[in-house]
Amino acid sequence: MVALPYLWLLLFFVVPFVIVLKISFSDSDLAIPPYKPLLEWVGKNSLAIKVNFNNYAFLFTDPLYLHAFANSLKVAFLSTLMCLIIGYPMAYGIARARPSLRNVLLLLVILPFWTSLLLRVYAWIGLLKANGVINNVLMSLGIIHEPLTMLYTPFAMYVGIVYSYLPFLILPLYANLEKMDWQLLEAAEDLGCRPWQAFYKITLPLSRNGILAGSMLVFIPAVGEFVIPALLGGPNALMIGRLLWDEFFSNRAWPVASAVAILLLILLVPFMMWYQSVQARETAGAR
Amino acid sequence: MTTSTPVTASTGGVVKAQPWNDPAARPYVEVERISKSFGDFTAVNDVSLKIYQKEIFCLLGASGCGKTTLLRMLGGFETPTSGKILIDGEDMTGIPPYERPVNMMFQSYALFPHMNVEQNVAFGLKQDRLPKHEIQERVATMLDLVKMSDFAKRKPHQLSGGQRQRVALARSLVKRPKLLLLDEPLGALDKKLREHTQFELISLQDKLGVTFIVVTHDQEEAMTLASRIGVMNHGEIVQAGTPSEIYEFPSSKFVADFVGSVNIFEGKLIEDEPNYVRIASPELGGTIYVSHGISAPPEAVVWAAVRPEKIFMSTVAPQGSTDNLVRGVVQDIAYLGDLSIYLVKLPTGKVVRVTQPNTSRHAEAIAWDQQVYLSWDATSPVVVTR
Numbered sequence: 001m002v003a004l005p006y007l008w009l010l011l012f013f014v015v016p017f018v019i020v021l022k023i024s025f026s027d028s029d030l031a032i033p034p035y036k037p038l039l040e041w042v043g044k045n046s047l048a049i050k051v052n053f054n055n056y057a058f059l060f061t062d063p064l065y066l067h068a069f070a071n072s073l074k075v076a077f078l079s080t081l082m083c084l085i086i087g088y089p090m091a092y093g094i095a096r097a098r099p100s101l102r103n104v105l106l107l108l109v110i111l112p113f114w115t116s117l118l119l120r121v122y123a124w125i126g127l128l129k130a131n132g133v134i135n136n137v138l139m140s141l142g143i144i145h146e147p148l149t150m151l152y153t154p155f156a157m158y159v160g161i162v163y164s165y166l167p168f169l170i171l172p173l174y175a176n177l178e179k180m181d182w183q184l185l186e187a188a189e190d191l192g193c194r195p196w197q198a199f200y201k202i203t204l205p206l207s208r209n210g211i212l213a214g215s216m217l218v219f220i221p222a223v224g225e226f227v228i229p230a231l232l233g234g235p236n237a238l239m240i241g242r243l244l245w246d247e248f249f250s251n252r253a254w255p256v257a258s259a260v261a262i263l264l265l266i267l268l269v270p271f272m273m274w275y276q277s278v279q280a281r282e283t284a285g286a287r
Numbered sequence: 288m289t290t291s292t293p294v295t296a297s298t299g300g301v302v303k304a305q306p307w308n309d310p311a312a313r314p315y316v317e318v319e320r321i322s323k324s325f326g327d328f329t330a331v332n333d334v335s336l337k338i339y340q341k342e343i344f345c346l347l348g349a350s351g352c353g354k355t356t357l358l359r360m361l362g363g364f365e366t367p368t369s370g371k372i373l374i375d376g377e378d379m380t381g382i383p384p385y386e387r388p389v390n391m392m393f394q395s396y397a398l399f400p401h402m403n404v405e406q407n408v409a410f411g412l413k414q415d416r417l418p419k420h421e422i423q424e425r426v427a428t429m430l431d432l433v434k435m436s437d438f439a440k441r442k443p444h445q446l447s448g449g450q451r452q453r454v455a456l457a458r459s460l461v462k463r464p465k466l467l468l469l470d471e472p473l474g475a476l477d478k479k480l481r482e483h484t485q486f487e488l489i490s491l492q493d494k495l496g497v498t499f500i501v502v503t504h505d506q507e508e509a510m511t512l513a514s515r516i517g518v519m520n521h522g523e524i525v526q527a528g529t530p531s532e533i534y535e536f537p538s539s540k541f542v543a544d545f546v547g548s549v550n551i552f553e554g555k556l557i558e559d560e561p562n563y564v565r566i567a568s569p570e571l572g573g574t575i576y577v578s579h580g581i582s583a584p585p586e587a588v589v590w591a592a593v594r595p596e597k598i599f600m601s602t603v604a605p606q607g608s609t610d611n612l613v614r615g616v617v618q619d620i621a622y623l624g625d626l627s628i629y630l631v632k633l634p635t636g637k638v639v640r641v642t643q644p645n646t647s648r649h650a651e652a653i654a655w656d657q658q659v660y661l662s663w664d665a666t667s668p669v670v671v672t673r
Contacts, residue, residue, distance in 0.1 A: 183393055183395060183397045184399060186364055186391075187391075187393060187398075187399070188399075190363075190391045190459075191385075191411035191414055192414035193385055194385055202399060206401055
């Protein structure tokens with residue numbers, strides 16, 4: 001009974017991971033599936049293990065992949081920053097609101113999740129396109145005379161990512177801020193702090209764990225984000241998720257695609273470990 | 288009882304002046320007709336107070352009487368709905384807390400959890416942009432004063448309740464405020480620590496010469512700490528005076544009952560003379576003779592308050608007048624070590640509370656269901672008209 005969660009993890013996480021890892025070390029092959037097996041019988045009694053590192057070597061030497069990894073990190077970082085700038089005041093506002101209002105505000109933050117992500121991204125297409133809602137409104141008000149190019153630009157991609165990931169930042173940050181003792185701010189004011197100084201010296205340091213937790217929840221998935229850049233970003237939004245898709249489906253190069261996936265995972269491991277340590281510190285501090 | 292010249296009273300050997308009895312003395316804090324309402328609810332109703340420098344003034348009252356709201360208005364955390372607050376002659380009514388020469392010690396201490404003891408205490412001084420060496424010096428001196436020097440690098444969650452209280456005190460005093468507000472400073476401490484800290488607080492206040500305004504619901508705390516007490520009920524100050532004035536000369540049934548225990552006998556004035564009154568009390572089942580005059584209309588309904596320690600209890604009937612004398616049966620005894628509380632039931636049904644110190648180990652103990660005679664001196668009762 002105790003082993004059940006581990007069994008679950010084994011079945012749905014470890015096994016697929018090992019399969020992908022195995023494929024990443026294989027040779028490409030014109031076959032179904034399009035890769036050669038790792039283990040081969042040579043003769044009657046010997047088993048040869050063929051581990052091919054070419055796929056990884058290829059990724060490190062081809063500038064396209066390096067550029068894609070770097071760009072993904074950059075996009076994820078900037079998106080996280082924007083989520084913080086927009087999301088912190090929202091989380092703060094909810095935490096300071098009176099309890100009856102707080103529930104309503106939280107519901108409003110979670111409400112978009114009741115509709116599918118894909119539909120919401122398509123809604124943004126409708127808003128941002130050349131003859132979409134925003135351009136039509138601005139044109140009819142006379143503010144612009146030619147439609148703004150918003151769709152299929154990095155701008156649209158950022159809008160999409162920030163919009164979709166904002167709740168992931170607000171909720172852990174709110175959970176942290178909600179536990180704060182607001183009388184500390186009164187104590188700070190009593191000792192000579194103006195309200196904004198009290199925020200900077202007291203609230204901000206104390207909400208550090210919430211900021212980190214929320215940021216990680218945005219950053220880590222955003223690096224591998226595929227759908228939003230594909231639908232909104234246009235051809236120049238080069239994200240690693242997109243490359244992976246192309247390698248897998250367009251080029252049928254499963255080993256290379258698998259290598260991309262493994263590298264992406266390795267890239268994100270330090271951030272995931274950081275998130276874990278922040279969470280551990282938060283629960284330790286709460287005791 | 289009040290005279291026009293300041294009367295010096297002795298408190299444990301130290302002679303203290305009473306500026307509130309001196310019409311020429313200028314009050315340090317003046318609360319002028321302060322009111323505060325939250326919507327329909329009036330928390331503080333038309334309160335006026337004069338508090339003098341170097342006093343320890345206690346606002347005493349039950350939960351919800353408005354004392355904390357009044358304190359918060361003094362600190363600048365609430366704006367009064369009407370009225371004025373003057374500190375050292377300056378109108379501070381609308382001024383925010385960071386611009387007042389006032390500091391507050393919060394009930395929950397409100398120590399900054401992400402800073403250690405030293406940083407907590409230095410916080411206010413850093414805000415004032417004092418030079419670094421001066422900050423270090425003042426913090427060290429203050430920590431020494433509250434005996435927390437060894438804990439300078441510890442964080443609040445590594446301290447006990449009493450230690451946190453001392454850090455909070457150090458933090459609020461390090462800026463040398465002229466006025467310190469304390470919200471239930473000893474509430475979270477256990478009894479022994481509370482007693483010890485009470486005297487520490489008084490000596491600290493005396494040494495630093497700071498004016499204290501303390502809010503508490505614990506009358507023992509108020510009686511120990513205060514130079515004067517303001518008893519509050521429903522947002523109003525019902526009586527302000529020294530602890531002995533409040534205790535010995537309460538101005539109303541409420542004050543008599545709130546501070547300490549008391550026996551209150553309802554009765555009618557049957558004799559009203561300038562130097563004595565006689566009250567007939569059916570509740571008591573006898574007459575009460577009080578050896579001072581009171582002002583009340585003839586045949587008025589009044590209440591005589593007699594403190595439990597002022598009642599003599601004996602198994603034999605005392606000789607003398609029939610005033611201030613009644614018979615009863617001991618219903619309950621509570622032995623508290625230093626004294627015993629007796630609940631004596633009178634023939635009228637009223638239960639009278641009597642306390643007696645256990646002065647002698649071998650004296651004849653009064654037992655349950657024993658018939659006793661209760662009597663008191665003519666100077667003991669206090670007559671209140673409301």
